[in-house]
Amino acid sequence: MKKLLMLAVVGVFVSTQGGFALAAGNPDTGPGCGLGKLAWQNYPHQKVIGIQTMEATTNGLMGNQTFGISSGTSGCTNDGKFWAEQKVNAFASLNFENIAQDMAQGQGEHLASLATLMGIPAAQQPAFFAMTQEKYTSLVAAGEASPVALVKALNEAVATNPMLAKVSFKP
Amino acid sequence: MGFRLHQLEPHGLFRFLLFLLFFSCLAFLHPIPSGASPVTDPLYLNELMGRAEAMHLVEEREWHVLLHYRRTLFGGTESMQDDPGFFMAPGGKTDPQAELAATLSMFFSDELVGRSKQPAQCAFVARYYWLNEKLRFDATRLPPQPCERFTRWFDEFNAAAITVIFPSGFMNNPSSMFGHTFLRVDGKEQTPQTRILAYTINYAAQLPPDAGVEYAIKGIFGAYPGYFSTIPYYLKVQEYRDIDNRDIWEYRLSLTAPQVRRLLMHTWELGNAYFDYFFFGENCAYHILSLLEAAEPSIRLLDRFPLYTIPIDTVRLVRESGLVGEVVSRPSRSTLVRRKRTSMSIDERVWFDRLIRNPANLQSEGFRALQPDRQAFVLETASDYLLQHSAVGGEEGAPFRDKNRTILRARSELKVTPRDLPIEPYVKQPDLGHETGRIGVGAGWRNHRAFEEINIRAAYHDLLDPEPGFTPDAQIEIMSIALRHYHHQSQARIEKFSLINILSLAPMDSLSKLPSWKVNVGMQTIRYNSCTLCSNGVANVGLGAAAETALFKREVYFAFAEAEANYSRAYEERHRIGGGGTVGMLADMTDRWKLMLSGSYLRYVLGDQSDDIRWFAGSRYTLSQNWALRLEYNHRDRDNDVLLSVQAFF
Numbered sequence: 001m002k003k004l005l006m007l008a009v010v011g012v013f014v015s016t017q018g019g020f021a022l023a024a025g026n027p028d029t030g031p032g033c034g035l036g037k038l039a040w041q042n043y044p045h046q047k048v049i050g051i052q053t054m055e056a057t058t059n060g061l062m063g064n065q066t067f068g069i070s071s072g073t074s075g076c077t078n079d080g081k082f083w084a085e086q087k088v089n090a091f092a093s094l095n096f097e098n099i100a101q102d103m104a105q106g107q108g109e110h111l112a113s114l115a116t117l118m119g120i121p122a123a124q125q126p127a128f129f130a131m132t133q134e135k136y137t138s139l140v141a142a143g144e145a146s147p148v149a150l151v152k153a154l155n156e157a158v159a160t161n162p163m164l165a166k167v168s169f170k171p
Numbered sequence: 172m173g174f175r176l177h178q179l180e181p182h183g184l185f186r187f188l189l190f191l192l193f194f195s196c197l198a199f200l201h202p203i204p205s206g207a208s209p210v211t212d213p214l215y216l217n218e219l220m221g222r223a224e225a226m227h228l229v230e231e232r233e234w235h236v237l238l239h240y241r242r243t244l245f246g247g248t249e250s251m252q253d254d255p256g257f258f259m260a261p262g263g264k265t266d267p268q269a270e271l272a273a274t275l276s277m278f279f280s281d282e283l284v285g286r287s288k289q290p291a292q293c294a295f296v297a298r299y300y301w302l303n304e305k306l307r308f309d310a311t312r313l314p315p316q317p318c319e320r321f322t323r324w325f326d327e328f329n330a331a332a333i334t335v336i337f338p339s340g341f342m343n344n345p346s347s348m349f350g351h352t353f354l355r356v357d358g359k360e361q362t363p364q365t366r367i368l369a370y371t372i373n374y375a376a377q378l379p380p381d382a383g384v385e386y387a388i389k390g391i392f393g394a395y396p397g398y399f400s401t402i403p404y405y406l407k408v409q410e411y412r413d414i415d416n417r418d419i420w421e422y423r424l425s426l427t428a429p430q431v432r433r434l435l436m437h438t439w440e441l442g443n444a445y446f447d448y449f450f451f452g453e454n455c456a457y458h459i460l461s462l463l464e465a466a467e468p469s470i471r472l473l474d475r476f477p478l479y480t481i482p483i484d485t486v487r488l489v490r491e492s493g494l495v496g497e498v499v500s501r502p503s504r505s506t507l508v509r510r511k512r513t514s515m516s517i518d519e520r521v522w523f524d525r526l527i528r529n530p531a532n533l534q535s536e537g538f539r540a541l542q543p544d545r546q547a548f549v550l551e552t553a554s555d556y557l558l559q560h561s562a563v564g565g566e567e568g569a570p571f572r573d574k575n576r577t578i579l580r581a582r583s584e585l586k587v588t589p590r591d592l593p594i595e596p597y598v599k600q601p602d603l604g605h606e607t608g609r610i611g612v613g614a615g616w617r618n619h620r621a622f623e624e625i626n627i628r629a630a631y632h633d634l635l636d637p638e639p640g641f642t643p644d645a646q647i648e649i650m651s652i653a654l655r656h657y658h659h660q661s662q663a664r665i666e667k668f669s670l671i672n673i674l675s676l677a678p679m680d681s682l683s684k685l686p687s688w689k690v691n692v693g694m695q696t697i698r699y700n701s702c703t704l705c706s707n708g709v710a711n712v713g714l715g716a717a718a719e720t721a722l723f724k725r726e727v728y729f730a731f732a733e734a735e736a737n738y739s740r741a742y743e744e745r746h747r748i749g750g751g752g753t754v755g756m757l758a759d760m761t762d763r764w765k766l767m768l769s770g771s772y773l774r775y776v777l778g779d780q781s782d783d784i785r786w787f788a789g790s791r792y793t794l795s796q797n798w799a800l801r802l803e804y805n806h807r808d809r810d811n812d813v814l815l816s817v818q819a820f821f
Contacts (some may be wrong), residue, residue: 067400067401067402067403068398068399068400068442069324069372069398069399069400069401069438069439069441069442070286070287070289070294070320070321070324070439070442070443071287071442072287072288078323079287079320079323079324079442080324080370080400080401080442081323081324081327081370081401082403091368091403091405094403094405094406094409095405095409097558097561097572097575098409098413098558100576100579101551101554101555101558101575101579103579103583104554104579104580104582104583105547105551105582105583105589106583106586106588106589107588107589109363109364109365109366109367110367110405112362112364112365113364113365113367113368113405116365116368117368122362130586133583133586134583136579136580136583137580137583140576140579140580
């Protein structure tokens with residue numbers, strides 16, 4: 001049981017977890033606020049059937065430390081809301097697998113949300129989606145190194161894309 | 172009293188004299204609460220208190236909603252809030268009048284209060300807003316605080332609407348069996364495509380990180396504090412849709428802008444404090460209702476849940492209150508995979524099954540011969556399947572992640588638009604299901620002896636109950652009792668009692684191999700040796716497997732290995748302990764008619780050494796959403812029991 005729980009650290013984060021652990025002070029390896037260490041740790045997966053303990057999930061572990069209302073400032077958040085400069089990186093790291101799937105198929109809500117956070121206007125988003133599909137392999141390789149590298153690679157790709165270059169986006 | 176001259180306003184001497192004049196006569200009418208900090212304009216405070224009293228504000232519903240006051244059994248008033256920092260008066264938890272006076276008094280102060288360390292006007296922004304609305308504070312005499320933290324927080328939502336989110340029940344975690352509810356704050360600029368960026372308002376117990384079995388018990392009895400938090404919706408979607416594989420239902424509320432504002436203001440106040448979390452009563456669903464009451468105090472929601480709160484009942488109540496607009500579903504990852512796979516042609520399905528095992532099959536000519544859009548659909552579905560399984564995490568999930576990379580690389584090379592396939596969850600819209608309480612009246616024979624029966628169940632659903640809205644093949648019965656009156660030597664008795672009776676069937680197929688399981692603790696009536704109607708305590712646990720077919724409509728077969736302990740005066744040494752097995756099937760004959768058959772063999776090796784063969788056949792016919800007919804036959808040894816009953820859900 002214990003072992004299964006230990007194994008239940010969720011996959012979404014595994015590829016980026018090294019980055020999270022080193023996150024503090026290194027802008028290239030994570031959102032820079034230590035969010036990943038909190039996220040989903042000890043999540044009891046459904047494979048551990050039968051009598052599980054009460055949920056130790058976002059509800060318990062992350063909820064009150066990071067997203068607590070009027071809880072003051074934490075690494076990533078202020079009174080439970082992401083700092084503006086952490087939004088894109090946090091989203092990219094917390095949703096990497098879903099973003100990768102959306103990039104491969106050239107559309108999807110995670111990709112649309114990422115584009116919106118990056119400040120890409122709705123009219124330019126189809127071009128942005130097509131670009132991510134085109135560059136899927138290199139973007140995912142960047143994302144596997146770190147979420148910050150993914151966002152950086154996306155920004156560079158936008159800047160060099162004739163369809164998107166004129167878009168002014170907020171990093 | 173705590174007034175000190177030097178803390179009055181610069182031109183305070185004149186006021187101070189006036190104050191002395193007035194205070195001498197008004198002081199006992201509106202006593203300043205002890206412990207409150209210095210008030211800059213006591214005269215104005217007194218005036219406000221006088222007006223508040225004349226207007227009977229303390230009796231108004233808003234005040235009781237914002238402070239979470241409830242009538243106690245003994246006629247008093249008590250707030251459900253358990254954080255002392257939530258109250259401005261020392262006795263504020265039980266004294267609405269003192270709390271009102273202290274709150275007004277604290278509005279004059281910029282002292283930081285509560286867990287969140289803000290001035291009272293900001294920490295209790297909904298109270299301030301409401302009292303200001305009623306008393307029309309003079310901004311020169313009671314200057315408003317800027318409340319930058321609240322404003323930043325509030326603006327960040329950019330709220331347009333509130334949506335109630337209901338992830339359906341999840342059998343493999345006791346704390347999730349009944350589902351969960353939380354609110355989503357929909358931003359003005361979000362579209363359905365970017366809705367996952369919304370923040371949620373979630374209420375949950377805070378557990379120690381190393382929670383074990385004892386915490387489940389403590390959670391029932393309120394040993395943990397519950398807090399509100401604003402977790403981004405994309406994390407909740409991951410948690411429920413991707414990891415737990417629960418279908419999510421979203422009920423968009425038709426609240427006005429002022430109602431949304433009030434709700435958010437009160438949410439901010441609750442960030443200051445905690446309630447003791449009670450799993451069955453004051454749980455997530457209960458306190459989400461309390462936020463809706465803050466949005467619109469004229470609707471009464473909490474009164475309907477005096478004892479226990481089942482999330483879906485609260486959703487139903489909110490819908491009946493006329494607050495719900497659009498309802499949409501967000502199918503779980505496993506639902507996506509199943510529905511997509513079902514919609515495939517046979518050759519697509521063959522390739523899907525091959526690809527998820529070995530992505531190298533991508534290179535085979537047969538797959539390449541499919542139309543690009545069909546290839547894309549197979550690859551997308553394969554990716555969904557691999558994502559579902561990589562959610563296991565760690566080393567176990569790694570092979571699935573690697574396969575997914577290969578699949579997605581191939582998908583990215585196909586420049587076709589994904590097939591637009593509407594996906595329907597397996598759980599029908601939950602608020603349209605039957606109510607969760609049940610009462611049944613019936614009659615029958617037991618070994619040629621006629622009887623009448625009345626049975627009642629507190630919650631929630633059994634395998635034969637009408638299925639729409641409930642997790643399929645899952646049974647949770649809590650606190651169920653059956654009373655019988657037997658004819659011939661008229662005899663009334665408690666025929667059956669279930670403390671808890673849970674059964675989860677998980678049909679296995681090529682996509683899923685989860686086990687089925689069951690737990691039952693209760694009492695039933697048996698015939699044994701010379702005793703014809705004997706009470707028999709039962710504790711039974713079982714682990715098994717299930718499979719399904721669609722020969723007729725839908726059939727589920729199951730088999731369990733199980734262990735059982737019995738306690739009864741009918742046995743030698745009053746007990747017996749043993750093990751055995753059960754096999755059975757469930758069959759949907761039509762949308763309304765369902766059958767269940769099961770047979771068990773148990774051999775008891777400890778205590779009264781004996782064995783048991785049991786048969787059960789049951790049939791349910793749905794009359795309407797909340798009415799059903801049942802015919803049940805139970806056989807054990809020389810004991811035959813037939814019951815025909817009509818059941819109403821309430």
